[in-house]
Amino acid sequence: MQDRAPRITGIGHAVPPRVVTNDDLAARLDTSDEWIRSRSGIGTRHHVDPGTATSDLAAEAGALALKHDMRSGGTGHVDLVVLATTTPDRTCPGTAPLVATRLGMGGIPAFDVNAVCSGFLYGLQTATAMVAGGAAGSVLLVAADTFSTIVDPDDRRTAFLFGDGAGAVVLRAGTEPTVHAIDLGSDGTQEDLIITPGGGSRSPGSDERWFAMQGQAVYRQAVDRMTRSTRGVLERVGWGVDEVDRFVGHQANSRILEAVAQRLGLPVERVVMNLDRVGNTAAASIPIALSDAHDRGLLVGGQKLALAAFGGGATWGAAALTWPDLPRA
Incomplete structure (x- = not known):
């Protein structure tokens, strides 16, 4: 409707x-x-x-x-x-x-x-x-x-x-x-890439309370999945990469974001980054980056945005948005 x-x-x-x-x-x-x-x-x-x-x-x-x-x-x-x-x-x-x-x-x-x-x-x-x-x-x-x-x-x-x-x-x-399409995916065979081993029903008495990650494998998977998911969601809404005004990816690593932009053919200056000041804030990273970019005037009403992320599970996704004309503080 x-x-x-x-x-x-x-x-x-x-x-x-x-x-x-x-x-x-x-x-x-x-x-x-x-x-x-x-x-x-x-x-x-x-x-x-x-x-x-x-x-x-x-x-x-x-x-x-x-x-x-x-x-x-x-x-x-x-x-x-x-x-x-x-x-x-x-x-x-x-x-x-x-x-x-x-x-x-x-x-x-x-x-x-x-x-x-x-x-x-x-x-x-x-x-x-x-x-x-x-x-x-x-x-x-x-x-x-x-x-x-x-x-x-x-x-x-x-x-x-x-x-x-x-x-x-x-x-x-x-x-x-303002939200036009979202693409999501997962692969449970890669659960060990990003994991906190202890504390769940699989190992309730385990002392392995700390988060663990296979860095190189995560890098490769993140670049590949974020790129493919972004391409898929852009195809669904009929946008060319050259129409994307801002790319807001999960703020995990600047090298990942730059590699995804390069594979997409997107100029790096259109990539929103604030991880230099806040690090990887996991699920919060995309909305923090959006809010920060809005506050700094980097996002303007009517701009076409592509969002993308990769996380444990493994899970990944992308979204196509038109940024609304929101007031600033």
């Missing part, structure tokens, strides 16, 4: 105040600022302090998106909350109901989605389908992760990559869509 077209009407993001620099990591690990920047493009990241949880960042980002929604003519209230996260406050229950309650919307449906770094795109598909199908007139989609709580701080291979943060968007039913 034409009046059920999902539109983005609000956006916001939040990162914890504590900044961790490459030099901070080099003071206790066998690494250096030059080594980290050359391999990832990351200069700083934000980490939560003890006592701060994923729900705290999620609620903060959600509140900002709802406030932005009101400035865009919305009500600041939604029918559904979807939270994409790999680091919930607890294994049970889900974290989304707590976030909804903290935002003053207790009683509405709320649930978690776990697709690791592809979580925002999986959540976006869920939210847009709910709006387009009439199950919800409005959805708050939050993606939040605190990977500093599951990454071994003494692991030189992973400790420098991750930051904590949350990003959120409000989607409402309208007459003209």
